[in-house]
Amino acid sequence: MLGYMTRRLVILLLSLVAAAIVLFVLLRLLPGDPANALVGVGATPEQIEAARAQLGSDQSLLVQFVAYLGDLARFDLGQSFVSRAPVIEEISRRLSVTLPLTFAAFFLAMLLAIPLGIVAAVKARRWYGLVLSVVSQVGIAVPVFWLGILLVYQFSLTLRWLPSGGFPLRGYEDPGRAVQSMILPVLTIALIMTASLMRYVRSATLDVLDSDFLRTARALGESRTGALMRHGLRNAAVPVVSVLGIELSTTFLGAVVVEQVFSLPGLGSMLLLGIQQRDYPNVQGVLIVSTLLVLLVGFLADILQRVLDPRLRKEGGR
């Protein structure tokens, strides 16, 4: 197990380097000279040249790449073209919105989806099992922004319980309003995610219920639920855990949309703005940081899966 973890850690680091390379190449492939974004209206060719020198885009790609890796190693993500502020500062400020948003939604979704999914599978023949399946089907088909707009309509415009969007100027120093403005966005992402997670949980539980070893356990006199609880859940968890990492990364796209619906100053809206303004350092920074986060989650999910599935563990130690 320890050997596996070391190996997995090395892979994680290599992945990061690979991701950095891919990003570097992708952003250089984009048309348009970033130097144009730096200089103002009516810039002379000399000014554009000076801007290029400032950006280093007049250097060869190799020189640029080495400088880029060096900067990355020192967590220096450069300066925004538009605001001239250090990218890493802006990102950490934005992360204070996006991380709580994503993780709160993720945990809320797991809290809801796992018990509900199991119930939906075990009680598939009861009316509430059916209702749960239908709800998960319906949930997965609702566009995120649609749900967001619906929640705003109900809880902000009609009931006036919660703010319809925005984030307090002082952030978490104004905890009441900060939490209030997070409730609807978290709920929007969590509900959509619950629906899709529930399907996986239900589907995995059904597989386990039909499996040979559970049938054997039942033949040995255990109740269906009892046998599932004692032997089945761990098996059911394997495919579900493998999906969690993916779910978290789809949540990111969801978060971009939700941040837009609720005007939240998160990482997603920073990326979107960066794309629109061709603010390369910002776009690059957001992509690197979010890639790092999702890689970390994938790493944790893999370790967890090892712990849960003895077959993979055995195979890993061959």
Place this chain on the structure above:
Amino acid sequence: MSAAGAAGPRRSRGGATYLLGLILVGVIVAAGLISFAWTPYALSDMAGSRLEPPSPAHWAGTDRLGRDLFTQLMIGARIALVVGCGAVAIGGAIGMVTGILAAFATRFADDALAAVFDILIAFPTLLIAMLVVAAREEASLGTAILALGIGLSPIVGRITRILTKQVLGQDYITAARVSGTSWGAIVIFHILPNIVPFLGVNLALQFGLAVMAEASLSYLGLGAPPPNASWGRMLQEAQSTVYTAPWGAVFPGLALFALVIGINLLADGLRDRLGRSGRDAG
């Protein structure tokens, strides 16, 4: 006995959901096909007045330019199906091949491929791809589909790899190998039947996700440009009127909803059928 007890009701419910899925998808496919031959108005015909509510003349109302929304919905159905099928075909093909290869490969190559999947999944690939789509001069639906398909492929690959490894860990595979069955035969007779049910469900979800992703990107203003009347674009254009002329957002939303649900129900039904025969074969 207990297996039969569990399968029995599932089969009948499976039949019902399968049928419902078939109907929903069927209606949308039909609308998409008919749109080639006939639509109530021409796509760009500003036949009505601004933001008319649904009426006998305009079944789904009109948009800000007085264009018929039902016409746009029909053409949108065609586009949604093309986006979904295209993206899933591309993503599924790349993902399954690489996933199975990874599972069979040596430990090093497996780790490398697994890492590649992780990196690719970790990328907000869809956004990067759309960044490219938005930046290219000739942005088209084709680029969008390709981008979405490539975006989906590592997800399919990762799941395929894990599922395949699970099957490979089973005793009967070892037995088959000992009895001299070739790897190709093992893939066709043992692995595919066992992974297809779970993967099928997943691919259906991916179809839904692809259609939904296109809608989300259009909502963000990064989708395929006009005159593509995709449902996502319609939603985006209706966004500013969502509280005052809700039909502009309600109908494309419902259409998206129906297509995604329909496809998922269809997949569930398929899963139940394939799942049983898969187990029988195993």
Place this chain on the structure above:
Amino acid sequence: MTIRSTMSRQGRGYALAAMTTASALALSAAAGLAQDYDPEAVINIGSLYEPQNLDNTAGAGQGINEAFNGNVYEGLFVLTDEGEVEPKLVEDYEISEDGLTYTFTLKDGVSFHSGEPMTAADVKSSIERVTAEGSASSRKSSLAVIESVEAPDDGTVVVTLKTPSISLPYNLSYVWIVNDAAEDISSAEDGTGPYTLQEWRRGSALSMVPFEDYWGDAPTNGGVMFQYFTDATAQNNALLTGAVDIITSIQSPDALSQFTDNPDFTVSEGASTTKELMAYNDRVEPFDDPQVRSALARAVDNERLLQAIWGDYGTLIGSFVPPTDPWYVDLTDVNAYDPESAREMLEEAGYPDGFSFTLDTPDYDPHPVVAQFLQNELAEVGVDVSINIITANEWYTKIYQQQDFEATLQEHVNHRDIVFYGNPDFYWGYDNAEVQRLISESEGVSSIDEQTEMLTEANQIIAEDAASMWLYLYPQIVVSTSNVTGYPLNGLNSQFFVADIQKAE
């Protein structure tokens, strides 16, 4: 009833929060006068235009003018909301006989937020910031007529011009007077205005509190907070739920019915300077032919377009000059909608079967919708339009800088920008010697009347020449809750003076 009480409770919550941070200011305002407004109320303003940085010479966008012009920074002159140019930090000024030397006497007792007094040296460095080589100020080219700025003593500034410029005071209203000791004003400020910047959280909000030592009248509120939205619907929701008190400009008429039928809100339509137009590249075929341009202008029903985009709001002006410019004349009859004559003119111009062109369309509202409308209208006269969607940045590079386009859509927000038609190197490349003469000579005249007369003539010429296709003038709509008054209605040049805003108790 319940809705009201919830709202007022929220409002009080904000006011209390502001008091703790600005308690010192509260003393001066609470002079015991009977007032029907709350001098400590913080005004929450919803806006779609977040500044990109805080320096208006560094490409900060229109949002910085909205938040800072007249509020945090002041100029030697001010363009009032009524469109008048008035002295601000200038006590008095003299113009030499030849119109080439302006001598400004500065107002006494003006100090910067950092506490330093304003001197002539600050004014000199402030003007030079705008005209400096690396400046991205939109007034850089208009101020290029400045030969030199001298500061003979602390209270006097002498500006020498290369050629006479009657618009100098107007152009100087764009120039912020910044403390010359301030180092970086892209994320901090040091101005002379009635407010100081308190905090700016990117992507969210910017707050300002009254400046205690302000030389003029103290603001009638306890501070303002600009809250930024990326989406108009979210912004409207914030107003509906009481999270903001005012929205600076409404971008679509569709949400307005939520406010017009509701006594809790005030909807006001002011004068606008934002023009939507299709600019041809007048250098390239077939757009170098005025007859073709006129034909296309006649092929498009602007009234129907305006109705589609703005419902009952907005105005048709038939040219590039809005009614707030002194040289406005109603030119809607020139090349009015007449598809029949459009077809005839195209035939005369040698295009009996029409032609086709690419319309580079910025990807934000309303341009894509406008492009589709034009595509339909021009198809009626046999002209085939293909729409190419581009981002705002690509627009800047491809069209503004490289001038590589056939036709494009753009909104031009500024006041008095007819001067662009006098510059043959401008992106649309309109080249008419008579117009150039009128526009350049109008700068050198000695009276506003002469200037107006010449520019009115230029305006008529460009209209008859159909230099561009002017589609409509945006409406300028401000919506507020009904207990808030005293805000600017016209928002000229995107300015939004907040010092006189009052919130009823």
